[in-house]
Amino acid sequence: MHRSSILTDRQQQELNKAILQYLEPILSDNDKNISLHKSLSDLLLPSDSTTDVSTQPITTTTSNNSINNGNPIVPNYLEKKWSTVLRLQRKIIDLENEVSNLRSIVDGQLSASNGAVSVISKDRINWLPLRASKKFNTQTNQLVLSCKIHPVLPTIFGGCSDGSLIIWNVVNDDTSIPEKIIKAHTRSINKLAFSKEAVNLSNKPEDSRSKSYIVASCSADLSIKIWDSSTYKHLRTLTGHDHTVSSVAFSRTTPHILYSVSRDKSVKIWDLINGYCLKSFVGHSEWVRDIDVISVNSTLSLNNIKASHELGDFIVTCSNDQSVRLSHAESGTGLALLIGHSHVVEKVAFLPSVSNIIVDKYLKDNFSLFPSIPQELLTEPLYSSALGYKYCISAGRDNLLKLWLLPPPTIIPHRSPLPAKVNDSQGWPIADFIGHQSWVKAISIHPNGRFIFSGSDDKTIKIWDLSNLNVTGTVKCVSTLNGHEGFLNDLDFARYNSEIISENGTKGKEGSKAKTPEEEHEELxxxxxxxxxxxxxSGGADNSIRLWS
Incomplete structure (x- = not known):
């Protein structure tokens, strides 16, 4: 009989014994089959074998769990071996994926100039996910359109296409049973958003014990609903939009103020204490897809800079009209327009101030590539002292992410900001993120401001490293996360406590040496x-939310 070239004699003999063991109950029903079993025994275990078992019957009973001469063969040996092989194969695939992700991270750090590797440190501040550690499944008719991590609790909220709001506890080992399922809306939940701080929505005097984080859900049923994120109690229903509500975002300066955008082309501002719409304005000519909000008070600074102008919030919105619009929230005035996408713009987000040092360095070192940007704009103090924003990221159906420099508005004392005078009130495209093979529909930004996460209809999550701008002149994908079997609809990196550092914290004392921007960034x-x-x-159209580790 032909021997395997990869099995030892002992392994081959054990395999043959397992085959005979498997066949014994099948071939023991008549004399003809018993004769066939005897012939197979002679073939698989020939008489010249070191252990002569060809004339011995095979038994799998507990009293004699062996094949001749006491060589142990456990019951169902062949089936158990096959299950072990499958488990090992699955482990090999997981390890290969992890090695591939690690290799892509290292490759992404290769310097174009000398081939040296700029290794991403393994400090907590540079933590990156590598593989899905938990999977939270929904029902067949519950595509996950939005997912968010609670600001302080270990819970995940998912908004589904059937209008369900589902909550899971990430510390539970059993991911198949949600902590709560709420029939929140009659049609799909398009976006979830948590308040920036714990708030009290009652008209009673502020009571710290009555404060809690609230979550807003917006839907294709034209409504927005407000929920207590701890008790899951329904608190408010906001109505007023004339079409699908696409996205919502909370104010940082006034935590009970909520912004919403809709297919009716409008932006609305809501007071959640009484449920009233305070203001509505139209800035786009088509369906408004997404919104992000920022203010000087939401810009973390070690110097504890106070706003020199009480300007409030600024918002960026994106639309089917293929544009991104920067607006002053309170007045609704359009300040700048970002034109460059060739298809619907699905997502937009302000870059946090901690990202500025990376992009500023690239622009200063490559100023000749951007002749339309005034050089003094790169050091303009208005960005940090009054605005809170400088750059933003957009993503769309042209398979691209774009990095933009936002022009500062015209500031006139005692008046709302006016459109920017520079560059005809248009933003400057700084870099394109090229790599996705289909629509990009989700953006999330790492707390360190260096890494950008994007989710696409190509079923992948890509991690982009902004610091590569200062190495290769492009934003390179340093890792691709695979695992979803459907379109990616939303991503979320857990929020961190971003309270401004107090006077008695890390701020330098009077008379101490002033910190350089690099020293301040390191301390930050x-x-x-x-x-x-x-x-x-991440959440997707494969009816799942995945937790990455």
């Missing part, structure tokens, strides 16, 4: 590192 990274949570989730 330590501050963020001490407060960040290494949790990252």
């Amino acid at each position: 990274m330590k501050f963020i590192e001490s407060r960040m949570r290494c949790l990252f989730i």
Whole structure:
């Protein structure tokens, strides 16, 4: 009989015994089959074998669990061996994926100039997800359109296509049973958003014990609903939009103020204490897809700079009209327009101030590539002292992410900001993120401001490293996360506590040496590192939310 070239004699003999063991009950029903079994025994275990078992019957009973001469063969040996092989194969695939992700991270750090590797440190501040550690499944008719991590609790909220709001506890080992399922809307939930701070929506005097984080859900049923994220109690229903409500975002300066955008082309501002719409304005000519909000008070600074102008919130919105619009929230005035996408713009987000040092360095070192940008704009103090924003990221159906420099508005005392005078009130495209093979529909930003996460209809999550701008002149994908079997609809990196550092904290004392921007950035990274949570989730059309580790 032909022997395998990869099995030892002993392994081959054990395999043959397992085959005979498997066949014995099948071939023991008549004399003809018993004769066939005897012939197979002679073939698989020939008489010249070191252990002569050709004339011995095979038994799998507990009293004699062996094949001749006491060589142990456990019951169902062949089936158990096959199950072991499958488990090992699955482990091999997981390890190969992890090695591939690690290799892509290292490759992404290769310097174009000398081939040296700029290794991403393994400090907590540079934590990156590598593989899905938990999977939270929904029902067949519940595509996950939005997912968010609670600001402080270990819970995940998912908004589904059937209008269900589902909550899971990430510390539970059994992911098949949600903590709560709420029939929140009659049609799909398009977006979830958590308040920036714990708030009290009652008209009673502020009571810290009555404060809690609230979550807003917006839907294709034209409504927005407000929920207590701890008790899951329904608090408010906001109505007023004339079409699908696409996205919502909370104010940081006034935590009970909510912004919403809709297919009716409008942006609305809501007071959640009484449920009234305070203002509505139209800035786009088509369906408004997404919104993000920022203010000087939401810009983390070690110098504890106070706003020199009480300008409030600024918002960026994106639309089917293929544009991104920067607006002053309170007045609704359009400040700048970003034109460059060739298809519907699905997502937009302000870059946090901690990202500025990376992009600023690239622009200063490559100023000749951007002749339309005034050089003094790169050091304009208005960005940090009054605006809170400088750059933003957009993503769309042209398979691209784009990095933009936003022009500062015209500031006139005692008046709302006016459109920017420079560059005809248009933003400057700085870099394109090229790599996705289909629509990009989700963006999330790492707390360190260096890494950008994007989710696409190509079923992948890509991690982009902004610092590569200062190495290769492009934003390179340093890792691709695979696992979803359907379109990616939303991503979320757990929020960290971003309270402004107090006077008695890390701020330098009077008379101490002023810190350089690099020293301040390093200290700021330590501050963020001490407060960040290494949790990252994704939700998609494959009826699942995945927790990555």
